[in-house]
Amino acid sequence: MNKNSALIIHKPYFKYLYGVTVFFLILTGFGQMPIFKRYYIADIPGLGWLAEFFITHYMHYLFAVIFIFITAYFLTEYILRIQKAVKITISGYLRIAIITGLIATGTLLVIRNFSGYRFPPGFIIIMDLSHFGLVMAFLFSGFICFVLKKKWLKNRLK
Amino acid sequence: MQTKISRRSFLKGGALAACSLAASNVPAAAGAEKGKQLATLIDISKCIGCEACVEACAEENAEKFPDPKKPFPKMYPKRVPVADWSDKQDVTDRLTPYNWLFIQYATVEKNGKQLELSMPRRCMHCINPPCVKLCPWGAARQLENGISKIDSSICLGGSKCKAVCPWKIPERQTGVGIYLDLLPSLAGNGVMYKCDRCYNRIADGEIPACIEACPEDVQTIGPRDEIIKQAHTLAKETNGYIYGENENGGTNTIYVSPVPFEDLNKSIEKGKGKPHFNKVKDVMSDANNLGMAVLIAPFAGAAAAAGKFYKFSNSKQGDGSDE
Numbered sequence: 339m340n341k342n343s344a345l346i347i348h349k350p351y352f353k354y355l356y357g358v359t360v361f362f363l364i365l366t367g368f369g370q371m372p373i374f375k376r377y378y379i380a381d382i383p384g385l386g387w388l389a390e391f392f393i394t395h396y397m398h399y400l401f402a403v404i405f406i407f408i409t410a411y412f413l414t415e416y417i418l419r420i421q422k423a424v425k426i427t428i429s430g431y432l433r434i435a436i437i438t439g440l441i442a443t444g445t446l447l448v449i450r451n452f453s454g455y456r457f458p459p460g461f462i463i464i465m466d467l468s469h470f471g472l473v474m475a476f477l478f479s480g481f482i483c484f485v486l487k488k489k490w491l492k493n494r495l496k
Numbered sequence: 497m498q499t500k501i502s503r504r505s506f507l508k509g510g511a512l513a514a515c516s517l518a519a520s521n522v523p524a525a526a527g528a529e530k531g532k533q534l535a536t537l538i539d540i541s542k543c544i545g546c547e548a549c550v551e552a553c554a555e556e557n558a559e560k561f562p563d564p565k566k567p568f569p570k571m572y573p574k575r576v577p578v579a580d581w582s583d584k585q586d587v588t589d590r591l592t593p594y595n596w597l598f599i600q601y602a603t604v605e606k607n608g609k610q611l612e613l614s615m616p617r618r619c620m621h622c623i624n625p626p627c628v629k630l631c632p633w634g635a636a637r638q639l640e641n642g643i644s645k646i647d648s649s650i651c652l653g654g655s656k657c658k659a660v661c662p663w664k665i666p667e668r669q670t671g672v673g674i675y676l677d678l679l680p681s682l683a684g685n686g687v688m689y690k691c692d693r694c695y696n697r698i699a700d701g702e703i704p705a706c707i708e709a710c711p712e713d714v715q716t717i718g719p720r721d722e723i724i725k726q727a728h729t730l731a732k733e734t735n736g737y738i739y740g741e742n743e744n745g746g747t748n749t750i751y752v753s754p755v756p757f758e759d760l761n762k763s764i765e766k767g768k769g770k771p772h773f774n775k776v777k778d779v780m781s782d783a784n785n786l787g788m789a790v791l792i793a794p795f796a797g798a799a800a801a802a803g804k805f806y807k808f809s810n811s812k813q814g815d816g817s818d819e
Binding site: 346370371372373376377378391392395396399400402403404406407408409410411412413414415418419441444445448449450451452453454456459462463465466467 | 632633656
């Protein structure tokens with residue numbers, strides 16, 4: 339296998355790109371709530387931007403673009419190239435389901451923010467709370483999988 | 497069909513005609529046409545600063561005003577500011593949780609003469625309101641007719657709506673709202689209040705209280721496209737200036753002034769609870785441009801991986817090698 343044909347998950351930079359993207363998505367996501375100023379986080383030198391709602395909003399979108407791009411890239415590669423050799427584990431499916439929910443609710447909230455788009459108030463509240471609940475589930479499942487050393491993929495021959 | 501309603505036309509012809517108008521035209525003005533936003537035109541040259549609109553607003557919305565429980569819960573950390581207007585309910589020279597509309601005064605020069613102007617100030621009801629769109633819990637909402645309002649039953653009083661509002665309109669009252677039932681010391685700080693343009697009156701086919709009470713017909717309400725046309729006609733006739741048509745991407749409150757808004761802005765008292773007349777860019781536009789990229793990203797990611805697979809397959813066929 340030549341170097342250029344390597345799967346994205348085998349690229350040396352992938353785990354760093356994924357980690358940094360998830361970190362900033364969660365950080366700027368929590369920044370949508372007025373908590374960083376109240377709890378002195380924004381007072382820490384270099385973190386003042388966390389209290390600027392338009393900056394955290396813009397950065398959340400920016401990292402969402404990267405996250406959704408690499409998620410779609412990985413899934414397409416999985417379907418086209420490696421699903422015969424490896425399969426997604428149960429914990430992998432669980433995390434993919436959570437990520438799918440996060441992307442779906444996040445996308446609806448992005449659409450809601452366009453001028454001229456208006457969803458029923460109850461629906462928006464459900465979307466906001468679901469997005470928040472799913473990110474907490476993502477953090478919790480990620481922690482459990484890290485502790486129990488659960489992988490996303492496993493070899494079909496095993 | 498005439499759909500723009502002012503106080504004079506509303507009352508013209510006596511109570512019967514007014515009732516008839518209320519029954520026929522107002523629902524149309526109130527956005528009965530689906531998807532049409534309602535706007536108000538404020539002709540500053542007509543305002544005499546009598547505050548009849550301010551009084552009518554306070555009277556009409558008295559039931560919506562906060563009734564805080566005291567003493568307030570002790571909040572942590574100590575830097576969390578208590579906003580208590582309950583002992584200052586008679587303040588009318590700025591926006592407060594008990595005063596959603598106030599009169600701003602300006603002294604300007606026009607054609608070498610001093611001109612005293614006054615104008616009602618309240619929420620601009622943006623076409624794409626950042627207070628509504630960026631509220632983290634969906635407590636602020638935009639109605640189909642363009643009115644933006646805050647649901648006091650679920651607002652936590654975090655004041656994000658005020659932070660993102662270009663005019664800093666919403667005002668907080670501590671000691672009221674759902675946060676008292678959650679974690680009153682650690683999260684939330686009351687409820688945010690602002691003009692809801694008498695949404696309940698409009699739903700009943702009436703016009704907002706401030707418009708009805710005005711003795712000078714300063715304000716007119718109607719579908720936005722008609723109000724914009726009317727504003728341009730008025731500005732042309734009076735050599736006037738328009739504010740609110742394009743500010744923050746467009747608002748549903750259109751001011752027409754006999755002097756440039758830069759001059760007005762220099763003269764008015766600005767600060768807490770006293771909004772400016774600055775030029776305002778669309779504060780949602782930068783993120784919304786990136787929002788298009790969010791929608792495209794899954795297709796771009798899938799296409800990039802598929803393209804690479806196609807290229808890889810072709811090269812594999814070409815050199816006969818296996819992965």
